[in-house]
Amino acid sequence: MHTTVVVIGAGQAGLAMSHQLTAASIDHVVLERNEVAHSWRTERWDSLRLLTPNWMTRLPGHRYQGDDPDGYMTSADVVEYLDDYQRAFSAPVVSHTAVERVVARAAGFDVHTDHGTWATDAVVVATGACSRPCVPDVAASLPAAIRQLTALEYRRPDQLGEGGVLVVGASASGAQIADELQRNGRQVTLAVGEHVRLPRTYRGRDIHWWMDAIGQLDERYDEVADIDRARRLASLQLIGSPERRTLDLNALITGGVDVVGKLARIVGQTAQFSGGLANLVANSDLKQNRLLNRIDEFIAETGERCDLDEPWRPTATRLATVPTELSLSRFETVVWATGYRPTYPWLDAAAFDRRQRIIHDGGISAIAGMYFLGLPFMRRRKSSFIDGVGPDATELVLHLRTYLDQRR
């Protein structure tokens, strides 16, 4: 089988790429191991909603048409949205076809799947940034009696026993899971490392409305001072909820969650936590306030929004005495919400650096004709958002077209 471009993965990134390839009349297929939006169907907890409001769920040629632009989609809503998108332009998705090997040839690539081999000029990898949970080595030191699960495996509170829970990680996943478990009668301890604190709304608008308006989400990968650091930045400590509530450490502490520093190690029956939490929360508060200052400056410069609420600042994070050691007897379950990594078991070693990270420049692989889409801060700050894959796909198609033209 032959096609000009093979897109791997039919989530928002793969579909956005397919849409832009279709618009450019470039022959292609989208290979999908299961069906469209598979990870939205199977790898999300029940209560999860997007962190971005509905109006911001923009894909090339497709936008939210419902009556709740400020709400937040559930996973089921996202599945429906992406199904609609695929149907709207008849994206050439080949479902239930798992890629097994991508082999570079002189004249392009052979993409081997469990249903035959595609010969292609170019490959776009759009399999997402969250394929594999990232669990720290310390997990191996936990006694077998403590049940461990990752944020990818977590679905709902009744999956766990009634006993105490240690949630490790306080970005979006960890903060939301800790909050849900504490509200459902579990005593939760939350181990907090570096995190990005934000209020859900500011001066009457969603924080993402502001981040979009001031251009922060459009900041480009080749314009930030330290792109490696920007790409490693934790996800925003936010929750999408019908009441648009803020989920920060103050809210969690008020709800009864015990907060400790980053999990450092397990010694016998004791968990040890970093004593450096005060600095991390001070840093988060400072960064949050810098963003709010930027928003205030933007409002002052643009001038016309006289209907807005007055400027305000969230209360500084209030930590009580934070223990640095806890007995493991408090915990029946440990939930690892310590981040995710993409995996590409079917790519050649040449695609990776010595730390096993793919080598790319804004999604353009060091291997000619190979592209990536949907990774954190790949070309702009919102690259890993649904709202970010469209502009990235548009730019990559321009590059891809030049690449294809040069080969002819």
Add this chain to the structure above:
Amino acid sequence: MTDTQAPPADNGVNVAHLLGAREHLTEAPEAAEFQFRAHCDWVNGTHSRTVIDSYSGLGAEHMHRQSFAIEADHPEVFASQDNGASPPEIALAALASCLTAGIASVATNRGVQLRSVSAKVEGDIDIQGILGIDGDVRNGFNDIRVTYDIDADASKADIEAIVAQSQKRSAVFDIITNPTNVTVEVL
């Protein structure tokens, strides 16, 4: 949010060199493996003298410009002779000096001219631990507080951000706040 395009500030820190080293060591991580050492001799009673003169790093052995000695002892209230600061106090000094060096470096990198930087360091310790009176009391500090008084050409928020970044990149802050494997052997 970024460190770029700040006007030059002279705090006596060679930031260009540090940034060059960062770039170089990213390419050659083996050269980043350093070993620091100290040599301690018992003098008498609780008095000891630690000499620091050599270290390794950048793929070579190095000597300090001169040999440095640190006298340590226990205070008179412990019926000792107080020939030097106590070891926990030296740990506080190490923390403060590490953070202060970081503040000077970060401030320079951000184009912030410092005029004065002083830190008060307090460590709360319950000696029922080291005396073995109460097994539930730890030997070390229960709480360490560092209070900085900084005069610089920057807003309070910018100064706080510099102090925060200094903690984020401090060796001794990490050593004190996170557990470290320690092996002690006898020849």
